[in-house]
Amino acid sequence: MGQDGNELRTEDLNSCFKKLMMVVSGEEEVGKVNRESPVRVKDWKDIPTELLLRILSLVDDSSVIMASGVCKGWRDSIGSGLTHLSLVQLKKNMNNLLLSLAPKFTKLQMLSLRQDVAQLEDNAVEAIATHCYELRDLDLSKSFKLTDCSLHALAHGCPNLAKLNISGCWAFSPDAVVYLTNFCTQLRALNLCGCVRAATDCALQAIGRNCSRLQMLNLGWCDNVGDLGVMSLAFGCPDLRVLDLCYCVRITDDSVIALANGCPRLTSLGLYYCQNITDRAMYSLAQSAVKRKRTLWDSRRSRREDEEGLKSLNISQCTALTPPAVQAVCDSFPALHTCPGRHSLIISGCLSLTSVRCACSLQAHSSLWYLAH
Numbered sequence: 282m283g284q285d286g287n288e289l290r291t292e293d294l295n296s297c298f299k300k301l302m303m304v305v306s307g308e309e310e311v312g313k314v315n316r317e318s319p320v321r322v323k324d325w326k327d328i329p330t331e332l333l334l335r336i337l338s339l340v341d342d343s344s345v346i347m348a349s350g351v352c353k354g355w356r357d358s359i360g361s362g363l364t365h366l367s368l369v370q371l372k373k374n375m376n377n378l379l380l381s382l383a384p385k386f387t388k389l390q391m392l393s394l395r396q397d398v399a400q401l402e403d404n405a406v407e408a409i410a411t412h413c414y415e416l417r418d419l420d421l422s423k424s425f426k427l428t429d430c431s432l433h434a435l436a437h438g439c440p441n442l443a444k445l446n447i448s449g450c451w452a453f454s455p456d457a458v459v460y461l462t463n464f465c466t467q468l469r470a471l472n473l474c475g476c477v478r479a480a481t482d483c484a485l486q487a488i489g490r491n492c493s494r495l496q497m498l499n500l501g502w503c504d505n506v507g508d509l510g511v512m513s514l515a516f517g518c519p520d521l522r523v524l525d526l527c528y529c530v531r532i533t534d535d536s537v538i539a540l541a542n543g544c545p546r547l548t549s550l551g552l553y554y555c556q557n558i559t560d561r562a563m564y565s566l567a568q569s570a571v572k573r574k575r576t577l578w579d580s581r582r583s584r585r586e587d588e589e590g591l592k593s594l595n596i597s598q599c600t601a602l603t604p605p606a607v608q609a610v611c612d613s614f615p616a617l618h619t620c621p622g623r624h625s626l627i628i629s630g631c632l633s634l635t636s637v638r639c640a641c642s643l644q645a646h647s648s649l650w651y652l653a654h
């Protein structure tokens with residue numbers, strides 16, 4: 282700390298500390314509240330764990346790591362209390378740092394290790410899996426150097442994982458994803474964007490079989506995905522809300538029909554460049570809106586957001602679609618918009634669909650027409 286003019290200088294910290302010392306030990310008027318049990322604070326290392334963690338919650342994560350190296354007391358305090366850590370700004374030495382931090386930071390629940398230049402290797406992920414049993418949210422995106430060993434380690438060490446981002450980790454195999462889902466059955470969100478090798482029908486069948494609570498899945502650019510895999514998801518993951526199938530060029534109407542029938546809570550669907558998709562898929566989505574309302578009404582657990590259904594649909598470059606079918610979808614889901622600013626029905630690249638309009642654009646269009654005549 283202190284090299285940058287915007288940060289606290291060491292002298293500032295020392296003066297803050299002196300004030301803090303007086304307050305906590307009851308030498309100043311504020312100390313009245315602590316008179317019955319004054320805390321003896323003579324040095325930085327003596328400040329209570331809760332206070333230290335409170336202070337560290339105000340600084341960036343690199344300062345937290347530096348603080349953990351100040352003394353054994355601080356290291357133990359931080360290790361026993363730190364639950365969230367992000368190293369995304371670290372440009373080098375991420376792997377070595379994790380090897381030394383993982384055994385100390387055993388209470389981590391959220392760890393973000395997204396990289397611009399791949400640094401992480403399997404041994405660091407293995408260290409995390411060995412020591413951070415409570416991990417629930419892990420971002421390993423763009424870790425190009427990782428192999429299946431990392432997913433195997435996570436499967437054994439982190440059974441509570443609810444959110445995993447391995448987008449861009451192209452070296453993983455489908456078998457490793459199958460293995461992971463056999464153990465990490467609590468997954469709610471999985472990002473496999475760009476995992477071209479791993480995201481196969483076989484891997485998706487395992488997800489459908491093992492992860493019935495899945496709510497978000499990103500399969501963007503996974504061009505090995507086919508109908509068999511998506512149909513297994515639709516069958517096995519009825520709580521699915523957000524699904525990105527952009528550039529899954531092999532899927533057909535069967536995938537969309539299965540999703541329309543099997544996933545009544547779907548709010549966002551990406552079908553960019555899925556050029557096998559036809560009007561049949563659109564009409565099935567439109568019909569699902571009616572069925573959805575009935576099912577949710579019957580279940581008596583309906584919430585407003587569930588009733589609204591699709592809020593985002595990307596069908597850019599789906600060139601086989603015609604205006605009546607897409608208009609039917611737009612009419613069935615009031616949260617889909619083509620109007621500027623809201624734009625949640627994305628039809629760019631489909632010149633034939635320019636006549637499709639959401640209710641508010643239609644209204645604006647007709648009042649303009651009325652004014653002009």
Ligand SMILES: [Zn+2]
Nearest residue numbers: 618620639641
């Ligand atoms: Zn609109």
